[in-house]
Amino acid sequence: RPTAVDPNAVGRISIAGNVIFNGIGQTSQFAATATFNDGNSKDVTADGQWQSSDTHVATVSETGEAKIVGFGTCVISFDYEKQRASVNVRASSPDTVTVGGRVREPGSGGLPGVVVVETSSGRSAVSNSNGQFAISDVPRRQLRLKAEKDGYETREVDTTAEQQVDLPMQRVVRLAAGETVKPADLAPNDVQYVIGKDVCICRLIRVAVPRAATVGVRVSWPKMGATMRLFAEGVTVSGEDELSADIPVSTTREVVMYFGWMTRPERDYVAFTFETTIR
Incomplete structure (x- = not known):
């Protein structure tokens, strides 16, 4: 029979705060809101656990204050009552952007060791063990990315700095x-x-x-x-x-x-x- 829904349980978490930065040392105070199954909501910013996926780009305190320490992209996440929410943070120098995303092999997950080049500027990055990459200091313009790895079909995609790029790559058959x-x-x-x-x-x-x-x-x-x-x-x-x-x-x-x-x-x-x- 259907499982009863606990009206006092957390249904979802949302995060608010600035996610685009253009200088080292800039900060943003994130706020986390829990929405319960009965429709009520509560500020839980100080009640859960904050985490940064890359502390070389941004750190985050126990109270949700993020600080930029390097250029690139990272994910700030918040856990509360077995629920998680996250936001993508981008930091770049003035008049430039940071473009980032994830390379993946469909059906298998993140793909490491992929060289991703922004073709206009020639700037590049190599995807990490989770397939994530970030290219910093790219001039503000329409961006085109080219992804290459031996044994895989080359991919080229148009994007913008505001997008978190999804780059699926197939093995050469x-x-x-x-x-x-x-x-x-x-x-x-x-x-x-x-x-x-x-x-x-x-x-x-x-x-x-x-x-x-x-x-x-x-x-x-x-x-x-x-x-x-x-x-x-x-x-x-x-x-x-x-x-x-x-x-x-x-x-x-x-x-x-x-x-x-x-x-x-x-x-x-x-x-x-x-x-x-x-x-």
């Missing part, structure tokens, strides 16, 4: 025409590609074709109520548990194919097998 591969499962938070007028949560597959030929492709996956689609060389096909297509290739080259979903599956992940033939 490469096979020769005539081979079969079973890549990592397609995840619900996987990479979105724009293909013509379509936006698809897809896995990119690279197929090396050694000569002018027709490449046969067959993709299969468990039937789960999801309509999947294959994009390749202007050919688009779809299916509910498998699909197949013949892709004409006129020269020796690598053909990029995209496999992903049109409708979300009942399950969170899609395991699939990608088979190719050549004739």
